[in-house]
């Protein structure tokens with residue numbers, strides 16, 4: 001037992017504990033308190049993809065509470081309807097609607113955008129939130145690897161199809177939800193078709209989230225001066241800014 005005592009009483013442990021404490025302090029996150037933000041969204045129309053659960057549902061609920069017309073863009077009628085009923089009930093806002101879209105299918109994205117362009121006179125907020133990690137290897141009917149189709153290509157197409165409407169509705173904002181794991185991603189266009197991919201440790205997901213960041217930054221650059229802004233949010237660090 002003495003050898004254990006000798007190991008664990010070594011000053012290196014105290015040093016490591018101090019370093020760990022400092023790292024945790026530096027990375028501490030302040031709680032996000034939506035009620036501290038008093039922005040009203042009456043008269044604004046918002047689309048949130050993947051709004052039937054998780055972050056998307058919370059964002060849609062928050063928009064509804066602020067008085068926006070909210071369109072829940074979900075792939076499942078059953079899950080989307082349940083979320084719509086819950087958001088209407090919790091926010092007291094009946095102007096919450098469900099429209100179906102599967103972001104992994106270019107056809108579905110085009111149909112969704114067509115309907116929005118026919119039905120909506122204005123669009124002020126688009127939150128590209130729908131996303132998935134750890135999807136099994138699959139090539140979609142568009143010839144795209146399914147994670148790339150879902151997390152990047154579908155949202156990219158959707159953004160571009162709705163862009164003119166958003167510019168006409170300025171001030172407007174496009175938010176694309178990325179991930180802190182984008183730093184592990186790499187750019188290789190062969191990935192889009194499922195080639196040269198390693199499926200270990202969510203690498204594919206990281207690649208898709210890196211494309212979110214790159215394309216959103218470029219869009220932000222191109223939109224300068226139009227009154228429409230584009231942001232790629234790393235949900236781990238910048239949730240607070242969603243309702244700016």
Ligand SMILES: NC(=O)c1ccc[n+]([C@@H]2O[C@H](COP(=O)([O-])OP(=O)(O)OC[C@H]3O[C@@H](n4cnc5c(N)ncnc54)[C@H](OP(=O)(O)O)[C@@H]3O)[C@@H](O)[C@H]2O)c1
Pocket residue numbers: 049050051052053054055056073074075076079101102103104105128129130131132133150177178179180235236
């Ligand atoms: N949670 C985190 O810690 C974290 C960290 C970094 C980044 N993010 C990002 O934040 C976003 C939301 O994450 P979350 O944690 O809230 O995830 P979640 O709870 O799994 O919700 C994901 C949402 O996206 C929808 N979705 C997935 N594939 C879709 C498709 N092909 N077409 C349409 N909708 C689809 C899901 O619909 P179904 O219910 O029908 O599956 C669901 O509504 C994602 O983009 C994710 O990458 C999350």
